Every structure is written in C-alpha cells, then in structure tokens.
Amino acid sequence: MALDTSVPNQKVTIKAGTVLFPEGSAANSLNVLHSGALRYLVEAPGSRKLELFKISGANLTPGASALFGSGRYPFTIVAEQDCVLSTYVMSPSTVGRSLAARSSLGIMVGRSLLREITESFKRVNQLRKIASDMGKTNDNLSLLYYQFNPSVFPDIKPGQPIADPSSEIVDPVLRLARENLKHYFDNGGILPERPTANYVEEDHSQLLVKYYPEEIEFQDGEFNFVRKVILADPNLLAQLFAPDPSMVSYVCDKLGRVQNNITENAKGILEELDENFSLLLGGVESLTEKYFLILDMAANGYATAPPEFVVPILQVVSQKIERALAGHQAIFGSAIPSPSPNIKSFLEKTAGLAKKFEASNPTAKAASNGSGISVDGSADATAIRKELANSASSIIQFSGLGGDAIKEFSAMMVKLKSLKNPLDSDNDTRKLRRSITKTYFDIYAACFQKYVNSNKNVPKPVDLMLKYGFFDETMLDDSQLVFMSTFKDAITSVSDIPIHYGTEWLEKIYKRECPTSLDELGQNFFDKVKMDNRNAVFKKESDLPPDIDNPEARLKFEFGAMYEANVRLTTGSLATYLPILTKYHSQIPLGKAYVTKKMLTDTIHDIMAVDFSVFNREVIYNNPEMGINKEFIQRAIIPDFVIVPSIGSKIMMWQELSIHRGSGSKESRGRIVLPIFVQGDLKSLLIDAFAAFRWELCKTILGPEWNNVGNPSITADYMDYVQFYKKNKDLSIEIKEKLAAEFKRFRNERDIFANDYQLWIKYEAEGVQRLNRVVRGIFYRHIPFARTIREKVSKMPAFGEINNRFVNIRTRKFTELENRYKKYINALGSLPDQLRENMEFYRV
Numbered sequence: 001m002a003l004d005t006s007v008p009n010q011k012v013t014i015k016a017g018t019v020l021f022p023e024g025s026a027a028n029s030l031n032v033l034h035s036g037a038l039r040y041l042v043e044a045p046g047s048r049k050l051e052l053f054k055i056s057g058a059n060l061t062p063g064a065s066a067l068f069g070s071g072r073y074p075f076t077i078v079a080e081q082d083c084v085l086s087t088y089v090m091s092p093s094t095v096g097r098s099l100a101a102r103s104s105l106g107i108m109v110g111r112s113l114l115r116e117i118t119e120s121f122k123r124v125n126q127l128r129k130i131a132s133d134m135g136k137t138n139d140n141l142s143l144l145y146y147q148f149n150p151s152v153f154p155d156i157k158p159g160q161p162i163a164d165p166s167s168e169i170v171d172p173v174l175r176l177a178r179e180n181l182k183h184y185f186d187n188g189g190i191l192p193e194r195p196t197a198n199y200v201e202e203d204h205s206q207l208l209v210k211y212y213p214e215e216i217e218f219q220d221g222e223f224n225f226v227r228k229v230i231l232a233d234p235n236l237l238a239q240l241f242a243p244d245p246s247m248v249s250y251v252c253d254k255l256g257r258v259q260n261n262i263t264e265n266a267k268g269i270l271e272e273l274d275e276n277f278s279l280l281l282g283g284v285e286s287l288t289e290k291y292f293l294i295l296d297m298a299a300n301g302y303a304t305a306p307p308e309f310v311v312p313i314l315q316v317v318s319q320k321i322e323r324a325l326a327g328h329q330a331i332f333g334s335a336i337p338s339p340s341p342n343i344k345s346f347l348e349k350t351a352g353l354a355k356k357f358e359a360s361n362p363t364a365k366a367a368s369n370g371s372g373i374s375v376d377g378s379a380d381a382t383a384i385r386k387e388l389a390n391s392a393s394s395i396i397q398f399s400g401l402g403g404d405a406i407k408e409f410s411a412m413m414v415k416l417k418s419l420k421n422p423l424d425s426d427n428d429t430r431k432l433r434r435s436i437t438k439t440y441f442d443i444y445a446a447c448f449q450k451y452v453n454s455n456k457n458v459p460k461p462v463d464l465m466l467k468y469g470f471f472d473e474t475m476l477d478d479s480q481l482v483f484m485s486t487f488k489d490a491i492t493s494v495s496d497i498p499i500h501y502g503t504e505w506l507e508k509i510y511k512r513e514c515p516t517s518l519d520e521l522g523q524n525f526f527d528k529v530k531m532d533n534r535n536a537v538f539k540k541e542s543d544l545p546p547d548i549d550n551p552e553a554r555l556k557f558e559f560g561a562m563y564e565a566n567v568r569l570t571t572g573s574l575a576t577y578l579p580i581l582t583k584y585h586s587q588i589p590l591g592k593a594y595v596t597k598k599m600l601t602d603t604i605h606d607i608m609a610v611d612f613s614v615f616n617r618e619v620i621y622n623n624p625e626m627g628i629n630k631e632f633i634q635r636a637i638i639p640d641f642v643i644v645p646s647i648g649s650k651i652m653m654w655q656e657l658s659i660h661r662g663s664g665s666k667e668s669r670g671r672i673v674l675p676i677f678v679q680g681d682l683k684s685l686l687i688d689a690f691a692a693f694r695w696e697l698c699k700t701i702l703g704p705e706w707n708n709v710g711n712p713s714i715t716a717d718y719m720d721y722v723q724f725y726k727k728n729k730d731l732s733i734e735i736k737e738k739l740a741a742e743f744k745r746f747r748n749e750r751d752i753f754a755n756d757y758q759l760w761i762k763y764e765a766e767g768v769q770r771l772n773r774v775v776r777g778i779f780y781r782h783i784p785f786a787r788t789i790r791e792k793v794s795k796m797p798a799f800g801e802i803n804n805r806f807v808n809i810r811t812r813k814f815t816e817l818e819n820r821y822k823k824y825i826n827a828l829g830s831l832p833d834q835l836r837e838n839m840e841f842y843r844v
Contacts, residue, residue, distance in 0.1 A: 005029035005087045014083040020062070023076040027066035030090040030098070030109070036083025038062050040116075041076040042266055045274040048332045052266060053119035054080055061112040065263075067095040068256025074263040096249040103241040106248030110230040113255035120262045125215045127269045130327060132212040133425075134276035137320055139208055140200045141280075141287050142177040143184060144313060147191050148294050148305055156181060171285045172278070183209045188763050188770055190681075195305070196588045197312040198679040200320075201573065202649060206755050211745045216265050226254050273331070280324055281336050281343065288340040291317050295346060299353055311357045312588075318350040319421070381478035384485045388473040391461035395471060398462050399446040401439075409439045417475065423576040423584045433578045440471070440579055441564050448503065449555070452510055460485075466503050468676060469567070469581040469645040477583045483590045495601045498669065501676070502563065502644045509558040510551045514640070517671055518655050519561035525554060528561075562654060563644060566673040571648030585647045586679060593677040595643055600674075603683050604641075607690060610765045612786045614690050615639065616841070617701055619667050621834045626824055633838035639670030639693065647677035651685040653692035656700050666701060687761050691754035694783070714753075714782035721774055722749050730774050739772075757783070767793050777802045781809075787844070807844050814842040 003012070003020040005028055014020060014036070021027070023043055037056035041049045052075060055062070066073045071092045090098055099106035146153050152174070156162055162182040169175045184191075189207040192199055205212055229237070230251055241248045280287050291314065298310045321343060328336045340346075392413060396406055412435055416422045419429060447462050456463075464470035464484050473481060500508065508514045516525040523531070526541045529548055538544055571577050578585075586593055608614060615638050621631045640658070651674040659668040672689050698715045699706040706713065709720045725731060725739050746752045759770040760779050771779070780802045784790065794803035817839050821831055830836070 003031075003085070003087070005031070005089070007087070008089045009086070011084065011086045014079045014085060016079050016081050016083075018079045020077045020079060020085075021066075021073045023074065024072050027063065027071055027073055028089065028091055029087045030064060030067065030095065030105075031062055031088075032086045032108070033060040033062055034058050034084040034086065036085075037080040038083065039078045039080045040120075041078060042074070042263065042270070043076075044267075044270040044332065046337055048334065049076070050266075050270060050332060052123050052263070053116075055115060055119065056080070059108055059112070060115070061109045062116075064109050064113055064252070065116065065256040065259035067092050068253045069260040074260055096246070096253065099249040099252055100245035103238055103245060103248045104234070106241070106252055107230065107234055107237055109252045110248070110255055113252060113259055114227060114230055117255065117259050117262060120259060120266070121216075121218070124262055124266045124269065127266065127273065127331070128216050129214045130331070131269050131272045131276060132214055134273070134280065134324065135210070136203060136205075136212045137200060138176065138276055138279045138287060139180050139210065140202065140204065141291070141317065141320075142173060142180050143191060143204075144195055144199065145173070145287070145290050145294075146177055146181055147195060148310060148313070149290070149297075150304065153177070153181070162186070173285060173287055173290055176279065180208050183207065188759055194588075194592075195309050195313060196586070196679070197316040198586060198588070198649070200313065200316050202680060205745055209742060209745065216262070216269075218262075220258065222254065223258050226251050230255070277324060277328055277336055281321065281328075281339050283338050283340060286340045287317075288321060288343055288346055292340075292342045292346050295349055295353065299349065307357050311354055314350045315354055318347050321347065381482050384481050385473055385478065388461055388464075388481060388485070391464075391470070392472040394459055394461045395447065395465055396443060398450065398459060399443040400450075401443055401446070405439065405442075409436070409443075412436050412439075413472065417472070421584055422475075422582060423578060425575040430575070437568075437577070437579055441559075444579075445556070445559050448506060448559075449552070451503070452507060452555075465645075467501065467645060469579055469647070471580040475580070475582040480581075480583060480590050483594075487591070487594070489596050495597060497601045497604050497638055497641065499597045499600055499641045499643065502642065505640075505642045506555060506558065506563065510555045512551065512554065515658050515668075516554055516558050517562035517658070518660075519557075520565055523561075524660070525549075525557045525561075528557060562642075562671070562673070566642070566652050566654060567644050567646045569652050570644060570646045570650050570673060570675040572650035572679075573648065579646065581645075581647060581677075586677065590677055593647065593679060595674065595676055595678050595682065599682070600641060600643070603686055606683060607686060607761060609786055610761050610789060611690070611783055613784065613841070614694060617666060617697060621832075621838075623832060626826075626832065628824055628832070628835075631835065631838075633834055634841040635667070635834070635837075637667060637669055639672050642671060642673045643676050644673055646675040647679060648675045649678070649680040649685065650675075651678075651689040653689045653696065656693055656697040660700070670697065684758065684762075687758050688754050691757035692750060694757070695750045695753055712781075714778070717778045717782065718753055718775075719749055721778060722752060725774070728774060731772060735772050765789050765793070767796055769798055773798070780806055790844075810842050810844045814839060814844070817842060 003014065003018070011034075020031075020038070023041070035058055037054060039054050040052040040062075042052055044050045062077050063073055063075075067090060069092075088098075099109060146156065150156075156178075162178065162185060164182065165175050165178040169178065183189075184204070184207045187207045187209070189204065203212060229240075232240075237248075278286070283289075294310065295314055297304075298307060298314065325336065325343070328334075392410075396409070401409065412432060416432060416436060422429065422433070444465065447458070448466060451458050451462070451466060458466075461470065461473075468484050470476070470484055505514075509516060518524055519528070526538070526544070529544060530536075530538055533548070541549065567579050568574065568577055613634070613636070615636045616634050617637060618632050619635050621633045622629055639656075642654075651672065654671040654673050656670045657665055657668045658671060659665040670693055672693065674685070674689075678685065695715060698713055702708075702711070702713055702715070705711045706715045707719050709716045721728070722743065726736055728736075731739070743752060746755065756771055756775050756779070760783065763770040764776065764779070765785055769776075776798065780799070784806060785793065790803060790806075793799045817835075821835050821839065824831055824835060831839075
C-alpha cells in the first residue's frame with residue numbers, strides 16, 4: 001500500500017518492500033528521508049519493471065522532481081530497507097514559495113535532485129549503450145540475412161533501385177531488411193564478397209542513415225552552472241540566496257526538469273530496447289528464427305555461401321543470442337516474454353556445426369588464402385607452437401620487468417585467459433584489460449629499447465610482439481601462429497609512398513631521422529619538455545641539454561604520444577580494446593586482413609588517380625640564383641604512413657604536418673596511422689583518412705581564414721553549405737529535409753565532409769550521381785578529378801556547367817603563370833622543375 005501523505009507534517013516508519021509512490025500517482029507532498037534506502041523503478045513495455053537506481057542515506061527528498069513537472073511521479077519509489085520519512089503537504093503550485101521561504105530546505109532539495117540526476121544519468125547511459133549495440137547488431141544481421149538467403153528477396157538486385165517496403169509486409173525482420181537494404185545500396189554500400197564475423201560489429205550507420213549513440217545527448221550549459229552553484233558551501237549559499245530567495249526555487253525547478261527529462265529519455269530507450277529484443281529473440285518472426293533456417297541449410301549442405309563464411313556468422317549470432325538473453329535477465333529481472341521457439345536448438349546446433357567445420361578444416365587450408373599473400377602452407381603448426389611455447393614468460397623476462405610487477409601481471413593474464421571471451425565489453429573485463437594494457441606497453445617499450453640496442457637480435461616471441469602485438473601463443477589459433485611465423489613482406493621496388501612498419505618508425509625517431517609526433521593534447525616533444533621544466537629557460541630545441549634531449553627521451557615521448565595511442569585508436573572499438581592479439585579479434589585468416597606495403601601503395605595510388613591533388617598545398621619557392629623570390633607554387637607532399645601492431649577498422653589521420661611552427665612547417669609531411677590487420681575495406685578506410693587530412697591541412701594552412709567564405713577554400717565553402725543549407729535556393733525542400741535528418745548522424749562538419757568525400761571518390765568519379773548539386777559544385781572546384789576523369793564526366797549534364805566554370809578559372813590561372821614565368825626561362829628555353837610542375841597542376 002502506498003504511503004498516505006494527506007496527514008500534514010508527519011514522521012513515519014516505512015517497512016521494507018512498501019511502495020511509497022506509484023508511477024503516475026499525484027505528487028502532493030515534499031518528503032524527507034532520514035534513514036533507510038529506496039529503489040526507483042520505471043514501467044517498461046510488456047508490464048515489466050526496470051530499476052533505475054537506488055539511493056540511501058539522510059536528508060534526501062525522494063521524488064521531489066514530480067513537484068517541478070507534471071505533478072505526477074515519473075517512477076515508482078519502493079522502500080529497499082526500513083525507512084524513516086517526514087512528509088510535508090505541498091503541490092507544484094506551492095513548492096516554489098515554500099523553498100524560497102526556507103533556503104536551507106531548498107538547498108537540501110537541490111542536492112537531492114542532483115544525486116538522483118547523477119544516478120539516473122549513469123543508468124540511462126548504460127541502457128543507451130545496450131540499445132545502440134543491439135540496434136547495430138540487428139541492422140547488420142538483416143543485411144547479411146539477404147546475402148545468405150537472397151531467394152526471400154527475389155526483386156532486390158545490388159546496384160539497382162529498391163522500392164520502399166510495401167505496407168503489406170508485416171514480418172518485422174523482412175521489413176527491416178528491405179528498409180536497410182534500400183538505404184545501404186542508395187548510399188553506395190557494397191555488401192562484403194566474403195562476409196566475416198567482424199561485419200556484424202561494424203558501424204554502417206552512415207550508409208543506413210541511422211545513428212547509434214552510446215550516450216544520451218546532454219549539453220545544457222545552464223544545468224552545468226546550476227550544478228556548480230548547488231554544490232557550493234551551504235553557508236555561502238545561504239548568503240547568496242538571502243537577497244533573493246526565489247533563486248533557490250529556480251535552481252530546484254531547473255534540476256527537477258532535468259531529472260524528469262532524463263526519466264522520459266529512459267522510457268524512450270526502454271521502448272527501443274523492447275523492439276530490439278523482440279527483433280532478435282521474440283517469437284517466430286525474429287532474426288533468431290531467420291538464422292535458424294540458414295543454420296539448417298548450412299547443416300544440410302544447401303547454404304548459398306560456403307561454410308567458412310556461414311559458420312563464423314552463425315557463431316556470432318549464437319553469442320549475440322546468449323548475451324541478449326543474459327542482458328534481458330539482468331535489466332528486467334525476468335526472462336524474455338514469448339521467446340523464439342528454436343533458441344535452444346539454435347545454440348546447440350551452431351556449436352555442433354562449428355566443431356564439425358573445424359574438424360574438416362585443417363590448419364594447412366587456413367594458412368592458404370586468396371589475398372595474394374604468400375604463406376608457407378606446409379609449415380608444421382605443432383613445431384611452430386612448440387617453438388613459441390611459454391612466449392609470454394620469454395617476453396616478460398626479456399623486458400626486465402620487476403619481480404612484483406611480473407607476479408601481478410601474470411595473475412591478470414591468467415584471469416584474462418580464463419574468460420569465455422576476453423574482449424567482452426562488461427565493466428569488470430574492461431577494467432582488467434585496462435590494467436593489462438598499461439603493463440603490456442611498459443613491456444613493449446622495454447623490449448623495443450633492447451631490440452634497437454642489440455641490432456634487432458631478439459628472441460622470436462619478442463620479434464612477433466613488436467611486429468604484430470603477439471604475446472601468448474595459447475591465445476591464438478594454429479593458422480594465426482603459422483602466418484606470423486612464416487610470412488615475410490617482400491618489397492620488390494622502392495615506393496614513392498613513405499610507408500613504415502611500427503618498429504621502423506620508432507627506429508627513425510630514435511635516430512632522429514624524423515621529428516617526434518604530437519601527443520593527444522597537441523604537444524610536441526619540445527612543448528612537453530618545457531612543461532616538465534618550467535623553471536628552465538628553453539627558447540628553442542637546440543637549447544635542450546643532452547640529458548634531456550637524447551634518443552631514449554625522444555623514443556619514450558613518441559611511444560607515449562603517438563604509438564600507444566594509435567594502437568588503441570586504430571582498433572575502432574575502444575569498448576573491447578586489448579593490444580594483445582588473440583583469436584577472438586578476427587574470424588578471418590590474418591593473411592586476408594594483413595596490410596602489405598605493396599597493397600597500401602597500390603590503394604593510395606588508386607585514390608590519387610581520382611583525387612590527384614589530395615596531398616597538394618601551396619608553398620613558397622625561392623631561387624636567388626635565378627632571381628626567383630617568393631613564388632607561390634603547388635607541391636604534393638605525401639604524408640608518412642605508419643603501420644602499427646593492432647587489428648581494427650580505423651585509420652587515423654594523426655597530424656596534417658609534422659612541424660607546426662617555424663620555417664619548413666608547411667612543407668613537412670603529415671602522419672597517417674593504420675593497423676597492420678585491417679578489418680574492413682582498406683580503400684574506404686583510407687578515403688576517410690584522406691578526407692580528414694584534406695580538412696585539417698586546409699584549416700592549418702589558412703589559420704583564422706579557414707572558415708571565411710570571402711577567401712574561398714574547401715573548408716570555408718563547405719562550412720557555409722552545412723550552416724546555411726536551409727536558405728540555399730539551389731536545394732529543393734525534399735533535399736533540405738533529407739539533409740536535416742542526415743546531418744544529425746554526424747558528430748561534426750568534418751565527418752559530414754568525409755561522408756560526401758567517400759561518395760565523390762567512389763561514385764561521382766564514375767558518373768554515378770550521389771551528391772546534391774551544391775556539394776558537387778564545391779568539390780569540383782576544390783577537389784577536381786584527374787584530367788581523364790574530368791574529360792569523361794564533363795559530357796554529362798550534371799557536370800557540364802561546373803566543368804566549364806572550372807576550365808575557365810584554371811585557364812586564366814595557367815595563362816597568368818605562363819606570362820609571369822617567361823622571365824625565368826633559361827637559355828635552353830626551360831623552367832625550373834618546381835615552376836614547370838606548378839604550371840602542369842593548373843593545365844586543363
């Protein structure tokens with residue numbers, strides 16, 4: 001029975017389990033908790049209850065937010081323990097005056113509301129993350145369902161327009177699949193020729209026109225100010241509120257409204273969660289049932305895709321089902337209602353099929369792959385495993401880690417290896433991985449220092465760790481060990497692209513062949529030294545003494561500033577990050593994910609064949625001997641590509657210049673970092689990185705003018721487009737509405753630009769129109785296609801006008817340079833190479 005609050009100014013004892021205030025009931029009192037603990041519950045779809053949070057202690061005012069909203073409790077409050085409460089008759093219309101009359105009570109209410117907000121926010125973000133992960137999983141499984149069972153979609157053909165789903169389609173999975181396929185193909189998505197388990201984890205939100213936020217959006221400057229005020233010293237607050245008592249009621253009103261908004265957010269997320277659980281596990285029209293049919297076809301030999309593609313996906317689906325079942329139980333305290341009838345059979349049959357597949361798929365077959373990488377298929381996996389026995393111990397001993405640290409690290413590794421999946425994203429496993437990661441990099445850095453000092457003469461396990469992130473042979477499959485032990489990346493010719501494996505890059509830093517990188521705060525080595533030695537007066541790097549500026553110090557800085565950070569960031573999944581390579585990181589052979597220098601060189605050349613000016617910038621050319629003084633020329637400066645020992649789906653544009661101040665800064669190379677094992681399409685990932693490079697380079701070169709539309713540039717013109725597209729007369733109402741929804745999916749303007757840049761390189765270059773006319777005009781001016789492509793697309797109506805405008809501008813520029821450079825022609829009738837190349841850049 002609910003608490004009777006009609007009795008004025010009462011102090012009562014409430015037994016554990018008593019419902020104080022049911023959700024939706026009228027709030028007619030302000031209640032003060034003197035002792036005990038309370039649970040806050042909200043209604044979820046299907047008459048389920050979800051616990052938002054618990055609070056306990058004294059001087060709390062549970063449920064006060066109801067007095068600042070609709071006047072009804074947005075949640076149910078239940079006594080977790082025996083409680084003592086005082087109740088004071090109050091209503092939404094009188095609470096403001098009451099708190100203004102007693103500022104000490106208002107401060108109590110404000111602090112109590114802030115505590116409820118903090119607890120609600122943490123819980124709602126947990127739910128937001130789960131809902132987003134499930135939504136992403138369901139969307140990706142719906143795409144693969146089409147690929148594994150295309151006969152269900154006889155009218156859908158890749159590359160051809162897809163009609164909106166008919167209202168007659170009642171099956172939620174088929175409807176979802178059709179909606180997703182329409183967006184996916186319309187936005188240029190290409191389903192993987194060889195589906196991998198990693199595809200289920202990838203984020204395809206841009207192609208699907210969806211958004212998977214991991215946290216609720218909460219940017220409220222007023223709340224942040226009020227929060228700081230209410231947390232101040234009570235004595236100071238009493239003095240602050242004394243001249244104007246209404247201030248305290250305003251503060252409480254603001255906090256109450258924030259709490260009510262968060263609670264409403266929670267209810268919206270619960271509806272989304274319910275839909276996601278139902279799509280994956282609910283009834284006969286669920287993804288579980290759809291994939292159970294695929295499982296049956298695979299078991300009977302009728303699957304449309306080979307077992308090596310189907311089985312790993314089915315294993316991932318099985319893991320997702322188990323995790324969802326456990327998650328539902330943890331969230332709602334009950335099993336999922338009306339579950340799919342074949343859940344148990346699916347889990348059992350998938351496990352059996354996986355064992356059967358592994359037994360019929362020996363290591364030699366796994367070692368042979370179609371990626372063009374040569375691996376010794378005859379290698380004896382047993383002999384290799386024996387050679388690498390006790391690798392973790394060998395590496396630790398070689399590093400010289402201290403005795404106590406060895407014991408602690410070894411205990412953590414034992415615990416990690418005992419887990420069913422060391423890459424799970426639950427809090428305990430993440431904490432364990434963070435602790436292991438810190439010590440692992442201490443070991444890695446110590447091993448690399450010995451690697452350099454010993455002229456690269458190190459034990460094989462150490463060599464594999466430095467190259468690939470290998471650490472413990474028991475955490476890897478035979479095929480993975482065979483690949484790492486036998487593969488050699490043969491470089492047949494000198495590349496024009498500066499590509500470095502991780503160890504090669506660190507060695508260059510050690511030998512001072514390259515300047516150190518920036519850290520995550522934008523500091524270089526010299527900045528960091530000045531911060532650490534504030535009492536010393538160092539005006540330039542040459543002022544640094546040898547005991548501060550030496551190879552070891554530079555190596556240590558680079559390792560912490562760039563290397564370690566990018567091993568983490570290039571995984572693309574910070575929630576499951578572990579720098580130690582395991583068999584759980586990838587379901588495909590490592591040889592198919594490995595990035596060779598030739599492969600990277602060829603892919604970069606493919607992109608540059610479309611966007612020939614991607615690495616160009618304007619620099620100053622001087623040649624006093626020929627009387628050339630401050631001629632601005634275009635010059636291509638290709639960034640350094642660093643391949644670090646990680647496995648993931650992200651390529652990082654780390655910095656657009658290696659020297660940010662002083663002479664030669666604009667002519668310094670940028671830095672792009674990628675994992676040695678790429679999970680995804682290498683070309684697409686590079687295009688994203690190149691988009692970021694273009695954007696950041698333009699901002700750096702132009703400085704404050706980067707956003708000035710009066711000084712046309714790719715950043716200024718594109719920012720103007722994004723900010724004022726609603727007023728753009730060249731865009732239809734339909735396009736503006738589509739853009740309004742699409743822009744919400746991206747964190748910032750650079751990400752929007754990168755998405756359009758993908759379409760520009762992949763589709764517009766082929767004459768396939770994916771961009772609106774405004775973006776096409778901006779890109780054609782600032783990111784022109786190579787001449788052969790321009791000649792082809794210029795014949796199309798969409799490109800005709802903008803090509804003519806481009807040709808006119810470039811022709812005028814070329815003529816201007818031709819006239820100005822005549823005075824620099826030598827007796828043989830030739831120009832310096834730099835000026836000649838600049839003219840070629842503008843030649844149309």
